[in-house]
Amino acid sequence: MLLKFQCLSCGKTFIVEDLEVDESELSCPHCQQEVPVPECDEDEEE
């Protein structure tokens, strides 16, 4: 399952496989800032 995140710092989106999401925060691949990981595992389309 792939999870889509949006960086709060640079506003870009990126995809991470849920298996890689093992911590409460990720680093944005674009700006290296930490991005909080939502705990829900359901689709969260806006």
Ligand SMILES: [Zn+2]
């Ligand atoms: Zn970023």
